[in-house]
Every structure is written in structure tokens, then in C-alpha cells.
Amino acid sequence: MLHKWEGIVLKARAYGESNKIVTLLTREAGKVAVMARGAKKPTSRLAGITQPFMYGLYLVQRTTGMGTLQQGEHLNAMRTLQTDIRATAYASYIGELVDRLVEEGEPQPFAFEVVRQALLAIDEGYDPEAIALFVDWKMLPFAGVQPILHACASCGAADGEFAFSFAQGGFLCHRCYHHDPYIIRLSPTQLKLIRMFYMMPIEQVGKLDLKPQTKMFIKKIVTTIYEEQTGIRLKSRNFIEQLEKMDGLDGAWHTNNSEN
Ligand SMILES: [Zn+2]
Numbered sequence: 294m295l296h297k298w299e300g301i302v303l304k305a306r307a308y309g310e311s312n313k314i315v316t317l318l319t320r321e322a323g324k325v326a327v328m329a330r331g332a333k334k335p336t337s338r339l340a341g342i343t344q345p346f347m348y349g350l351y352l353v354q355r356t357t358g359m360g361t362l363q364q365g366e367h368l369n370a371m372r373t374l375q376t377d378i379r380a381t382a383y384a385s386y387i388g389e390l391v392d393r394l395v396e397e398g399e400p401q402p403f404a405f406e407v408v409r410q411a412l413l414a415i416d417e418g419y420d421p422e423a424i425a426l427f428v429d430w431k432m433l434p435f436a437g438v439q440p441i442l443h444a445c446a447s448c449g450a451a452d453g454e455f456a457f458s459f460a461q462g463g464f465l466c467h468r469c470y471h472h473d474p475y476i477i478r479l480s481p482t483q484l485k486l487i488r489m490f491y492m493m494p495i496e497q498v499g500k501l502d503l504k505p506q507t508k509m510f511i512k513k514i515v516t517t518i519y520e521e522q523t524g525i526r527l528k529s530r531n532f533i534e535q536l537e538k539m540d541g542l543d544g545a546w547h548t549n550n551s552e553n
Contacts, residue, residue, distance in 0.1 A: 295354055298322055299368070301408055302347045303388045307333055315343045315362065316392060317351060318408055323401045324392070327353050329362040342367065346374045346384050346412055373416045382536050383421035385529040387411055387428050393525055394435035406495055407431045414499040422508055423501040425533075429515040430490040436523040438462065442488050447472050455479050457487070457514055459521055477514065486511060 300317035303324070308314045313332040318324050332339035342349055342365035349367045353360040374384045387408060395404050411428050415421045433440060441463030444451045454467040456476035461469075464484070470476055479487070490511060503511075519525050 294356055295352060295363070296322065296360070298325075298351050298353060300325075300349065300351045301405070301412065302343060302345050303392045303408075305329075305332075305343050305345055311337075313339075313343050314359075318391060318395065318401070318405055319351070320402060320405045321400060323399050323405075324395045324397045325353070325360065326397070327351070327355075327360045327362045332362070338364065341370075344375065345388060346371045348409065348412065369413065369416065371412060371416045373418065374412060379536060380415050380421050382529065382533050383425045384412055384415055386425050386527060386533055389527045389529045390428065390432060390525075393527070394432050404432070404435065410495045410498050417499065419499040420501060420503070423503050424498055426508060426512055426515065427490060427493070427498050427501060429512075429519070431495070433491075433515075433518065436519065436525065438518060438522050440491065440518070442491055445469055455484050459517055462522075483510060487514065490515075 298317065298319035298321050300319035303316045303318050305313045305315045308328070311331050311333045313329045314326055315329050315332070316324065316326050329339045329343045331337040332343045334340065339362060341347070342351070343362070347365075347367065348369045348371060349365045351365045352363040354363055355361070371384075373380045375381070391404060391408050395401050407428055411424050414424050439462075441461070444464070445453075445455070445466035445468075446458065446461040446463035447465055447469040450466045450468065452466075455464045456467075456470060456473075456478045457463070458465040458473040458476045460473045460475065464479075465473060465476055486507065
């Protein structure tokens with residue numbers, strides 16, 4: 294059976310002398326791995342379309358088991374993602390995260406749209422760090438985490454001062470601080486910011502314009518959630534850390550947050 298899927302290449306690995314196994318995130322069929330015969334050869338008509346982060350229409354022959362990529366055409370070649378090292382690093386991170394969190398075998402329209410909008414925004418030159426953070430928050434439910442951010446996770450109160458509690462999985466009001474000795478207290482601005490990251494529609498991803506310390510704060514919280522609650526630690530994060538060091542942002546991932 295021949296399928297035509299709108300897809301994004303999450304990753305591509307060599308298979309044998311000249312083939313690639315390509316993991317696509319598609320709008321219609323979710324995550325699928327397909328065989329791209331000959332795609333390792335630069336002269337192959339499949340060479341370009343199977344590069345990481347490529348966004349296009351893919352024609353796949355599949356009956357049972359792994360499908361075979363017949364042909365593809367670009368919807369967007371994502372040139373910045375292929376050539377700008379920072380853009381590449383954050384796109385790799387997004388690709389790896391989503392690949393780890395999304396299971397094969399069923400349509401995942403929300404995840405597809407998150408990845409599509411995020412990669413297009415990075416390709417257009419918007420801040421890749423802020424966009425990757427946005428993806429981190431948006432993908433939390435796929436890691437089995439549904440943070441409680443509309444009210445206190447313990448008593449349900451919507452008023453008062455709030456802190457973030459990893460143990461309670463969300464906000465804790467000042468009346469409930471004693472439930473968790475490791476809370477991170479939040480200013481009203483920080484509270485709003487966390488809510489915004491979690492609730493903001495995907496289409497607005499390109500509009501994020503955040504100060505470095507704001508990103509650091511929001512990153513510390515979401516990174517801790519992933520590490521403590523899911524155990525996920527991504528290889529591509531190491532590369533980003535190296536880049537950040539070169540940018541003079543040394544320690545952004547590890548310093549204790551002191552912003553108030
Ligand atoms: Zn409470």
C-alpha cells in the first residue's frame with residue numbers, strides 16, 4: 294500500500310553500504326521508521342529529503358513491517374537548521390526529545406504540530422533556546438507529567454503566594470509549603486511565565502523574547518522535572534552545553550537559580 298505523508302525527519306542512521314533508516318514524525322501516521330534505499334549516496338534522489346529536520350511530503354510503500362521510502366519532496370528544506378550550528382544543536386535536541394517521548398504506531402497530531410512549528414520558527418531565526426524550552430514544556434504530558442499549574446497542587450487554592458514543588462508536581466500555595474522542604478519560591482512574574490510556557494498556543498512560539506536569566510530559571514525547572522521524573526537525559530543536551538560555554542553562558546544548566 295502506498296502512503297503519502299506530511300513528515301519531518303527526526304533522525305536518519307546509516308544502514309548497510311548505501312541505505313538509511315529514517316525516522317519520520319508524520320501528521321497522518323505518527324512516528325514511523327522507513328527504509329530509504331540508496332539514500333546514503335549523494336547522487337540519490339532520496340539523499341536530500343532524508344537529511345535530519347527536513348520537512349516534506351513522503352511517499353512510502355508499506356504493507357507489513359518497515360515501509361520503504363519511494364520519493365519525497367520538500368515543503369521546507371530548513372536551510373538554517375542545516376547550516377547554523379546553534380540552530381542545528383537545538384533542532385537536534387528537539388528531534389531527540391520527541392523521538393524518545395513519542396511511541397510509534399499511532400497518529401500524534403499535537404506532537405507533530407509542536408515539532409513543525411518549533412523547527413520552522415528556529416529556521417526563521419527565532420531564539421532556538423527559548424523555542425527548545427517551549428517544546429520541553431509542551432512535551433511533558435508525553436513523559437507522563439501533567440504539572441498542576443492552575444492552582445495549588447495540594448489544597449486547590451488559587452490565591453496566595455506560590456512556589457514550585459517537584460514532589461507535588463506543580464504549584465504549592467504558601468499555606469502548603471510545609472508539604473515539601475525543597476520548593477522553589479516564585480515571584481508573581483515567574484508564576485505567570487511558567488503558566489505561559491505550558492499554556493501558550495504553539496503558533497505563538499516564534500514570538501518568545503526572553504532574557505537570559507528568565508530562560509535559565511525556566512530551564513532549571515523543566516530540566517529538573519525531566520531528570521527526576523522521567524530519568525531522560527539527552528545526548529544532544531551535552532552539545533548544547535558545550536555551545537553555551539563557548540557563548541560565555543557557562544553554568545547556565547547547573548548554577549543555582551538566584552533570580553527573584
Ligand atoms: Zn495549598
